[in-house]
Amino acid sequence: MSALSSEGGEGRSRPALSPARAAALKPLLDAFVESRPWAERVRADPVEFPHRYDDPRDVEVVALVCASLAYGRAELFKPKLAWLFDRLGAHPAKAVQALDVRGAKKLLEGFVYRFNLPADLGVLLMGVGRTLEARGSLESHFVASLATAGTWQGALAGFAGGIRAAAPQRQLVRALGPTRGLAHLLPSAEAGAAKRLNLYLRWMVRGPDAIDFGIWKRIAPSQLLMPLDTHVMRIGRWLGLTRRSTISWRTAEELTASLRLLDPLDPVRYDFAICHYGMSGACPARPVKLNCRRCPLRGACQIGRRLRDPSGG
Ligand code: SF4
Numbered sequence: 037m038s039a040l041s042s043e044g045g046e047g048r049s050r051p052a053l054s055p056a057r058a059a060a061l062k063p064l065l066d067a068f069v070e071s072r073p074w075a076e077r078v079r080a081d082p083v084e085f086p087h088r089y090d091d092p093r094d095v096e097v098v099a100l101v102c103a104s105l106a107y108g109r110a111e112l113f114k115p116k117l118a119w120l121f122d123r124l125g126a127h128p129a130k131a132v133q134a135l136d137v138r139g140a141k142k143l144l145e146g147f148v149y150r151f152n153l154p155a156d157l158g159v160l161l162m163g164v165g166r167t168l169e170a171r172g173s174l175e176s177h178f179v180a181s182l183a184t185a186g187t188w189q190g191a192l193a194g195f196a197g198g199i200r201a202a203a204p205q206r207q208l209v210r211a212l213g214p215t216r217g218l219a220h221l222l223p224s225a226e227a228g229a230a231k232r233l234n235l236y237l238r239w240m241v242r243g244p245d246a247i248d249f250g251i252w253k254r255i256a257p258s259q260l261l262m263p264l265d266t267h268v269m270r271i272g273r274w275l276g277l278t279r280r281s282t283i284s285w286r287t288a289e290e291l292t293a294s295l296r297l298l299d300p301l302d303p304v305r306y307d308f309a310i311c312h313y314g315m316s317g318a319c320p321a322r323p324v325k326l327n328c329r330r331c332p333l334r335g336a337c338q339i340g341r342r343l344r345d346p347s348g349g
Contacts, residue, residue: 267314
C-alpha cells in the first residue's frame with residue numbers, strides 16, 4: 037500500500053460540509069446509494085466494456101481505453117469503443133503488447149472520434165503495450181508514478197505522461213498521420229479535474245462490486261479523488277459538498293474532502309449514483325419541480341428545499 041497521505045493525495049483541501057451537515061447528509065446519501073438498482077445503469081456507462089473480460093490485465097487495459105475516450109455523449113463514443121475492442125480480440129492486453137506501428141496502422145485505419153484520430157489512439161495503445169512490457173501491469177506503473185511524484189495529481193500526470201512517452205510517437209505519426217487530441221486523450225492532470233483518469237482509478241481501486249473492479253490492491257480507496265464531471269459538480273454543489281462553482285482540481289479535492297466526512301475509507305463510493313442520477317435526467321441541469329418533489333435527496337438539497345411544493349408533500 038502506498039505511503040501517500042489518504043487526504044486526497046495532497047491533504048490541502050478542507051471539506052465544504054460542517055460535521056453537523058455531514059452527519060445529517062450521511063443517512064440520506066447512504067440510503068440513496070443502497071436503495072436503488074444502480075448496477076442496471078452499467079449498460080449506459082463505459083465501464084460496461086471491461087466487465088466483458090476476466091483477466092485483470094485485460095480489464096485494466098480495456099478500462100483505460102474506455103476512460104480515455106469517455107468524453108462527449110456515451111451513445112457516440114461507445115460504438116467507437118465497441119469497434120475497437122472487436123478488432124483487438126479476446127485478449128486486448130496481449131494484443132497491445134504485440135502491436136507494432138504497421139499493426140497499429142492496420143488496426144486503426146478509419147478511426148475518428150471528435151478530437152482523436154488513428155495516431156492518437158496508436159500512441160495510447162502502443163504506449164500501454166510497452167508500459168506492460170516494462171512494468172508488468174498498469175497498476176505497477178501507477179504505483180511507481182505515485183512513489184516518484186508523492187502527490188495524487190503528480191501521480192496521474194506521471195502515469196499518463198509515461199504511457200505517452202513509451203509509444204514510438206514519431207513513427208506512428210509518419211505511418212498513421214498527425215495526432216490531433218493526444219493531450220485530451222491522455223491528459224496531463226495539471227489542468228482541470230482529470231475526471232477520466234480519476235474515473236479509471238475508481239474502477240481499478242474500489243470494490244469489487246457490480247460496478248467497480250477492485251483489482252489494484254496497492255492503492256487504498258481512501259486515496260481516490262472524485263471524478264468530477266458536470267453532473268457531480270451540479271448535484272454536489274446543491275448538496276453543499278463544495279462551495280466552488282467551476283470544475284477544477286481544487287473543487288474535486290473539496291468535494292472529496294466533504295464525502296470523506298461521510299465515509300473516510302471509501303469517499304468516492306457515492307460517485308456512480310450521483311453521476312448517473314444526473315445523467316439519467318432524474319436531476320437535470322434545470323431543476324424540474326416534479327422530480328424534486330419525489331427526490332430522496334430533497335431534504336439536503338438547496339434547490340429541493342427552496343422549491344415550494346403546493347401539495348405540501
Ligand atoms: S431536490 Fe431536485 S435539484 Fe436537488 S438533487 Fe433532487 S432532483 Fe436534483
